Amino acid sequence: MRPPQPRGEISAALIGALTTTSPGEGPLPAAGAADPYGDDLQLALYLCYELHYRGVAGVSDDWEWDPRLLRLRGELEKLFLTALRADVPTGAGAAAALEELVLEPRDGRGVSHFLCGSGELWQLREYAAHRSLYQLKEADPHAWMIPRLTGRAKAALVAVEYDEFGAGRAERVHARLFADLMRDLGLDDTYGRYLDAAPASTLATVNLMSLFGLHRALRGALAGHFATVESLSPPASRRLVRAMERLDAGPAAVRFYAEHVEADAVHEQLVRHDVVGDLLRREPGLAGDVEFGIAATRRLDERFEADLLAAWQARRSSLLIPLTD
Amino acid sequence: MPGGPAERPATRVRRDPGGPLLIEGPVEVELPDGSLVRSDRPVVALCMCGRSGIPPWCDTSHRGRRA
Ligand code: FES
Numbered sequence A: 001m002r003p004p005q006p007r008g009e010i011s012a013a014l015i016g017a018l019t020t021t022s023p024g025e026g027p028l029p030a031a032g033a034a035d036p037y038g039d040d041l042q043l044a045l046y047l048c049y050e051l052h053y054r055g056v057a058g059v060s061d062d063w064e065w066d067p068r069l070l071r072l073r074g075e076l077e078k079l080f081l082t083a084l085r086a087d088v089p090t091g092a093g094a095a096a097a098l099e100e101l102v103l104e105p106r107d108g109r110g111v112s113h114f115l116c117g118s119g120e121l122w123q124l125r126e127y128a129a130h131r132s133l134y135q136l137k138e139a140d141p142h143a144w145m146i147p148r149l150t151g152r153a154k155a156a157l158v159a160v161e162y163d164e165f166g167a168g169r170a171e172r173v174h175a176r177l178f179a180d181l182m183r184d185l186g187l188d189d190t191y192g193r194y195l196d197a198a199p200a201s202t203l204a205t206v207n208l209m210s211l212f213g214l215h216r217a218l219r220g221a222l223a224g225h226f227a228t229v230e231s232l233s234p235p236a237s238r239r240l241v242r243a244m245e246r247l248d249a250g251p252a253a254v255r256f257y258a259e260h261v262e263a264d265a266v267h268e269q270l271v272r273h274d275v276v277g278d279l280l281r282r283e284p285g286l287a288g289d290v291e292f293g294i295a296a297t298r299r300l301d302e303r304f305e306a307d308l309l310a311a312w313q314a315r316r317s318s319l320l321i322p323l324t325d
Numbered sequence B: 001m002p003g004g005p006a007e008r009p010a011t012r013v014r015r016d017p018g019g020p021l022l023i024e025g026p027v028e029v030e031l032p033d034g035s036l037v038r039s040d041r042p043v044v045a046l047c048m049c050g051r052s053g054i055p056p057w058c059d060t061s062h063r064g065r066r067a
């Protein structure tokens, strides 16, 4: 991935340090009182996290464990997490939150409903560009849960991840199926290609899972995140299959969502009952974090989807840099 | 029965109340017309509600609606 364009003081100073100095050398910015959901903080955090995934071109791999960079990351995370804990409603309990995940809303107003009913091809392409930030590393953050689980929870999580990673076949890895979808839609499937085009509300959805994944203390929230993603996917994927078919998006584009209808109907069961269920039997004290993980995931998804729908209703691009054909 | 033939390993399935039957894959399902469909997933969800759009697999069409 190439270094992104800065979006404010913190991200500018961070990108400058990463691309022009070695770990331990030049000055790094402080998080100060940055807007927790704003572009500057979310991009800086995204960049800190990317060092743990695939790294950034021209940036030393040693930055990943640089103590000063980790301190900056910690400050950014604290602002983000504090805001989420304050803004996200919890209290009904983990069991109720899990149950709610598998009830269909009566009047669906999300992006998948919109795309299914009246979406146009340019909107479908924009949606895929946003989603590519996560889907090209699909299921990677949840793999960080493996060493933190034991027994049935671990076995079930790995069974799901095995499916996500293609069950031993490179051409079936879900991230690869998404790359195939992108090419059907005439998009560039290079990892990180649309980072500069993705607004803060998109980055926040990805930063959330990296945050949960990189902190063992947040393992309950990560389990809640995974349960949410897997549970909400089958009905949304069903609608996206219809959107892709209606707009003649191509066989790989249809296949990605068709695969997720079938796969996630299984994953949902395993994650809710076996992963989360067994984790909470062993560590009942994590129930609050599971509920928080579910609520935070839903809240950030709703913000992301609201931004897309607002832009599209105004007939403008939902990306910071509109797609060219 | 000491010394007798070892017990054959049983196929374990689990029913989600109101939802699918979960069974360890790979699974082959013989459809009413005699044809076979196969799933290689580690766990397969078979539709029990009759509403799935991708029978014999579950697609979560069995779900209830929010009040
Ligand atoms: S049991 Fe899930 S769709 Fe029928």
Ligand SMILES: [Fe+2]
Pocket (backbone or CB within 6 Å): A138, A164, A174, A260, A263
């Ligand atoms: Fe997947």
Ligand SMILES: [Fe+2]
Pocket (backbone or CB within 6 Å): A164, A230, A263, A264, A267
């Ligand atoms: Fe999945």
